[in-house]
Amino acid sequence: MQSPFIVELTEQNFRETLEGSMNVPVLVHFWASAQPESAQVIPELQMLAQQYSGAFTLALLDCEQQPALASQFGVQALPTIALFINGQAVDGMGGPQPIDSITAMLQKHLPSQDEMQLKQANNLLQQGEHAQALAILQTLSEELKNRGDVKLATADCLLETKQFELAKTLLSTIPLEYQDNYYKGLIAKLDLHLQAADSPELQRLEQERAANPDNLELVCELAVQYNQVGRDEEALELLWNILKTNLGAQDGEVKKVFMDILSALGQGNALAGKYRRQLYSILY
Numbered sequence: 001m002q003s004p005f006i007v008e009l010t011e012q013n014f015r016e017t018l019e020g021s022m023n024v025p026v027l028v029h030f031w032a033s034a035q036p037e038s039a040q041v042i043p044e045l046q047m048l049a050q051q052y053s054g055a056f057t058l059a060l061l062d063c064e065q066q067p068a069l070a071s072q073f074g075v076q077a078l079p080t081i082a083l084f085i086n087g088q089a090v091d092g093m094g095g096p097q098p099i100d101s102i103t104a105m106l107q108k109h110l111p112s113q114d115e116m117q118l119k120q121a122n123n124l125l126q127q128g129e130h131a132q133a134l135a136i137l138q139t140l141s142e143e144l145k146n147r148g149d150v151k152l153a154t155a156d157c158l159l160e161t162k163q164f165e166l167a168k169t170l171l172s173t174i175p176l177e178y179q180d181n182y183y184k185g186l187i188a189k190l191d192l193h194l195q196a197a198d199s200p201e202l203q204r205l206e207q208e209r210a211a212n213p214d215n216l217e218l219v220c221e222l223a224v225q226y227n228q229v230g231r232d233e234e235a236l237e238l239l240w241n242i243l244k245t246n247l248g249a250q251d252g253e254v255k256k257v258f259m260d261i262l263s264a265l266g267q268g269n270a271l272a273g274k275y276r277r278q279l280y281s282i283l284y
Contacts, residue, residue, distance in 0.1 A: 005049040009061040009068055019060050021084040025056040025109060027102075030073070032064040032081040037096050038079035044099040048106075056083075083109060114144050125153055130160035135268060148178030155186050162230040163269070164193050174176050197229040216242065216250040220257045227261045235261055236275045244282060 007017055009028065017026060029045055031038035042060065049058040063070035063078060065113055073082070081102060082092040091105055111119070118138050124133035134157035137150065144150055151170055158167035168190055205222045212218055219238060226235035239258040242249050249255070258279070265272035 001051060003046070005052070005054050006046055006058045006060070007057075008068065009059045010066060011171075014059075014061075014069055017057065018084055018087060021088075022086055024054065025106075026059050026084040027056050028061055028077045028082045028084065028102065029072075030061050030063055030070060030078055032062060032078050034064055041079065041097065041099060041102070043103070047132045048099065048103060052106075052110070053116075055116055056106065066168070081105075085109060088233070115143050118144065118150065122153060125156065130157045131266065131268070133157050134161060148175050152178060152182055152186065156182075159186060159189050159193075162232065162265075163271075164190065164197075164230045165233070166205060175245050193230055197231055199229070201225065202229070216254060220250065220253055223257055223261070232261065232265060232272055237252070240275060240278060243279070247282070 007013065009017060013281055014182065020026060025256075027045070027049075029042065031042065031059060033039065045058055045060075049056065061070060061073075063075060077094050080094050081097065082089045083105065084090070090109060093102065093105060117140060121133045121136040124130075124136070134154065137145070137157065140150065146155070151174055155167045155170045158164070158170065167186070171183070171186060171190065200223075202225055205225055209215070209218050209222050219242065220269070223235040223238050226232070226238070231245045236258065239261075242254050243258060247255060258275075262272045262276060
């Protein structure tokens, strides 16, 4: 099976492979084609390596083809499984073993599925893929979500996806020990948004709209401005209050602005989902 997570050990690559255990655990399976029972579990090990998507490297050593290499490891019986972490053997099993037993041994040393997902989310965050990172962070267990570092990462994603109210609420719950420079940077970003969200231009539009509540062109303009500074719920609520009694208001312009804001928020946005459902309830 061709996979970046599976390697056939040879004299040429064994040192590099074991050095790789400084970063990712390496599971070595010692076997020989002359002993079929030692090869029976290999397909299941390969599937396991694929399922874990790089959480460990599976290294297969055919002791019949590589006797000198096998002797360096001091293998006494086949099959044998050995787990290497930081260049050292930390666990192992001798004799034929069911895949469940091997998996249980691995799980004692590997990060949990949640931890692996958190690592993936952090990598996406570093790459600027905030929406994708947020989608993963929201699937984590409640215990992990409540960790200070996870809250900070989530707040970062919320700010970058313009979900400012949710970010503000989350940042208010950050424990004191996590209020570091990262936290201060997020607070500064939120403060900048709050200042922009109450600009003189917005205040002027709000005053004009208050004086002319039936001017739908003004309503649309104000909703667009709200959306541009991340006050999406106010924008949608403003438009919805008109649409729920008149879908064709302002020759369809109110509905168009409403739909444009929903599209900009994206399919996975909870606020957009709420207002889509409300719209569908009167359409169908």
